[in-house]
Amino acid sequence: MDLESSIDKLVMPLLKTNNYSGTILVSKNHEIVFNKAYGKMNREYDLDNELETKFFLASISMVFTSAAIMKLHETGKLSINDKLSKYYPDYKNGHLITLHDMLAQRSGIPAIGSEGNVDYNKITKFTHSTDELIEYFKEYDLLFKPDEKYNHGRSEYILLANIIEKVSGKSFGDFLNEEVFTPLEMNNTGHYKSEKMIIKNLAKGYAPKGLYDVESAYDIDWSSKTGHASIFSTANDLHKFGQAILNSELLNQESWDVITTNHGDEVGYGWFIRPHLNRVRYQMNGRSPGFSSYFAIYPDGNLIIAVLSNNYISLPADIGMNVAAIVFDEPYEPLNLTNRKLDAYLADKLIGRYKFDENFYVPNYELEIEYNDGYLTSQWGDLIPVDNGQENTKDFILRTYWSTLHFTTNDTGQVIELKYDSHSGTKID
Numbered sequence: 001m002d003l004e005s006s007i008d009k010l011v012m013p014l015l016k017t018n019n020y021s022g023t024i025l026v027s028k029n030h031e032i033v034f035n036k037a038y039g040k041m042n043r044e045y046d047l048d049n050e051l052e053t054k055f056f057l058a059s060i061s062m063v064f065t066s067a068a069i070m071k072l073h074e075t076g077k078l079s080i081n082d083k084l085s086k087y088y089p090d091y092k093n094g095h096l097i098t099l100h101d102m103l104a105q106r107s108g109i110p111a112i113g114s115e116g117n118v119d120y121n122k123i124t125k126f127t128h129s130t131d132e133l134i135e136y137f138k139e140y141d142l143l144f145k146p147d148e149k150y151n152h153g154r155s156e157y158i159l160l161a162n163i164i165e166k167v168s169g170k171s172f173g174d175f176l177n178e179e180v181f182t183p184l185e186m187n188n189t190g191h192y193k194s195e196k197m198i199i200k201n202l203a204k205g206y207a208p209k210g211l212y213d214v215e216s217a218y219d220i221d222w223s224s225k226t227g228h229a230s231i232f233s234t235a236n237d238l239h240k241f242g243q244a245i246l247n248s249e250l251l252n253q254e255s256w257d258v259i260t261t262n263h264g265d266e267v268g269y270g271w272f273i274r275p276h277l278n279r280v281r282y283q284m285n286g287r288s289p290g291f292s293s294y295f296a297i298y299p300d301g302n303l304i305i306a307v308l309s310n311n312y313i314s315l316p317a318d319i320g321m322n323v324a325a326i327v328f329d330e331p332y333e334p335l336n337l338t339n340r341k342l343d344a345y346l347a348d349k350l351i352g353r354y355k356f357d358e359n360f361y362v363p364n365y366e367l368e369i370e371y372n373d374g375y376l377t378s379q380w381g382d383l384i385p386v387d388n389g390q391e392n393t394k395d396f397i398l399r400t401y402w403s404t405l406h407f408t409t410n411d412t413g414q415v416i417e418l419k420y421d422s423h424s425g426t427k428i429d
Contacts, residue, residue: 003034006326010334014315015039017212017337019399021049022203022309022316025235026323029302030246032239034323041203041310043214054188054202054232055308056222057293058286061231062270063241064176065157066103068164070255070269071179077167080258087163092139099163101146102156103270104263108142111153115140124220127194130162130172133224150265154228157270161227172226183250184240189233192222199232203310205290208399211339211375211382217290217312229288235306242297242304245282260299276321277330285317287401294320303327315402335397336387341374346392350376350407354418354425367418367425 001009007024014020021039025032037049072078080103085094093108101107113120118136137155144151161172168175173191181189190199205217222230244250245260260282262273271282276298283296294307294316305323307316325332342350353368369378376383381400388395394407398420408417418425 003326004036007034007036007323010322010326011038011319013334013337014319018214019208019212019311019313019402020309020315020319021206021311022055022307023049023051023053023235024308024319024323025239025304025306026327027239027242027302027304028327030243033327035235041201043204043206049203049310050201051236052188052201052234054199054234055293055310056192056205056229056288056291057231057233057238057295057308058225058229058288058291059152060238060284060286060293060295061225061227061229062157063284063295064180064231064270065160065164065227066259066268066270067180067251068176069099069103069160070251070259072164072167074252074255078163084159087166088134088138088159090138093142096142097146099160100263102160104147104267105150105152105156106147106264106267107156108144108146108148108151109153109155109159110137110140110143110151112137112155112158114153124224126224127221128224128226130158130165130226133158133226134162147264150267154225157228158226176231180241180250181237184237184244186233186237186240189231189237191226192230192232194223195221202232203291205310205312207290207312208381211384211399214311220289222288225288229286233308235308238295238306238308239304242295242306245297246299246302246304277324277328279328283317283320285314287312287314292316296320296324298324301328313399313402318402337397338385338387338393340385340387342371342376342385343392344371347371347376349409349413349415350394352415353428354420355428356420356423356425360420360423360425366428367420369418 015038023037026034041047041049041053073080080100082099084097088094097107164175206214207217209215259269266274271284279298281298286293290312292309292314296305305320307320309316322332351369351371353366356365383396384399385393386395396405403421406419407415410416
C-alpha cells in the first residue's frame with residue numbers, strides 16, 4: 001500500500017466520526033512526500049479545508065518565541081543567562097530566574113490566573129498587551145526553586161514575548177515577521193494582534209459534542225496568549241521552519257543545538273525532546289479552543305510531520321506518531337471505534353470515582369465515571385468505546401484529550417483500577 005493510501009486508511013475513520021478535520025504534511029529527506037487536507041474549514045458555509053488553510057497552533061507557538069530569543073542572543077542584544085530582574089527590576093524573585101530557566105520552562109513561575117486573582121477564561125475574551133498580561137502574575141510566589149523541575153505554566157513565554165519587545169523596540173508580531181517568518185518565506189504565518197484582525201483562509205474552530213458530533217468552539221482573543229499560543233500558520237509553513245532546523249538556517253547550529261537539547265524532563269526550548277520509535281524526535285503539540293496541533297522532526301531520518309486540526313480534540317499527536325510509524329515501516333495499532341451501547345450491568349461495574357497520584361496530569365485528581373443513555377462520561381468529556389473484539393469492552397478513548405482508558409479487574413471480575421494513558425487510578429467507590 002502506498003503512503004497516501006496508508007495515511008487515508010488511518011485518517012478516514014476519524015474524519016467520518018467528526019474527530020478530525022485539518023491538514024497533514026510529511027517531508028522525507030527534504031522533499032514533501034505527502035500533503036493533504038481533510039474535512040471542513042467552515043461547516044456553516046460548507047467550505048473545505050485546503051492546503052493553505054490557516055490554523056491556530058496553540059502551544060506550538062512557543063517554538064517561534066524561543067527562536068526569536070535565540071536570534072537576539074546571537075546578535076548580542078541579550079543573553080539566555082541574563083536574570084529576569086535585568087528586564088524587570090521589581091519582578092518578584094526575578095533575581096533568581098534566568099532566561100534559560102524560562103525557555104526550558106523550569107523557572108517555577110505559576111500559570112497566569114492560577115492564584116485566583118483573576119479568571120483566566122475571562123482574560124482570554126479580550127485583547128491584551130504583554131504588559132497587561134504580566135500585571136496579572138508578576139507578584140506570584142514561585143512554585144519551586146528555579147531549575148528544579150519542569151512546569152508548563154504559560155507565564156514564562158508571555159514574559160519572553162515582552163522581553164523581545166523591550167530589547168528589539170518592535171512589537172512581538174512585527175519582530176517575528178521580520179526576523180523569522182519573512183526570511184523563511186512563511187507567508188501564511190502570523191501573530192494574532194487583536195480581534196480587529198482580518199485573517200484570510202482561517203479555519204473556524206470546533207469542539208467535540210457527545211461521542212461523534214461537534215459544535216462551535218467558544219471564541220477567544222488570541223492576543224491573551226501572546227508568546228505561548230498566539231500564532232496561526234499552515235502545514236506548509238511549518239515545514240519551512242522544520243527545514244530551517246534541519247539545515248541550520250535562520251540561526252546558527254549552536255543555537256539550534258541549544259534549542260533542541262534536553263534541559264531536563266525531556267524539554268528543550270519550546271520543544272519536547274522525546275524519542276519515538278527508537279529515534280531522536282523534537283516535537284511540540286498544542287490544544288486551545290477550537291484547534292489542536294502536532295509538529296515533529298526526526299533529525300536522523302530527515303523526517304518532518306505536521307498535523308493541524310480545527311477540532312478541539314488532542315488527536316493530531318496520535319495521528320502524527322502513527323504516520324511516522326507508517327513512514328518508517330514500523331507497526332502501529334489503529335483504533336476500531338464503535339458506537340455500540342454498553343450493557344447496563346457492565347457499566348454499573350465501571351462507574352465510580354478513580355483516584356490518581358501526584359504524577360497525574362492534575363495531581364491527586366479524582367476522575368468520576370458516570371453512565372448516561374448507554375455510554376460512559378466523565379468531568380473531562382465522553383468516552384468512546386473501542387471495539388477490541390470482545391463482547392464487553394473495557395477499553396475507551398476519552399474524546400476530548402484522545403487519551404486511552406482501560407478498566408482493570410481482579411480475579412473475581414471486580415473493577416479495581418483505571419489505566420489512563422500511562423497513569424493508574426485506584427477505584428475508591
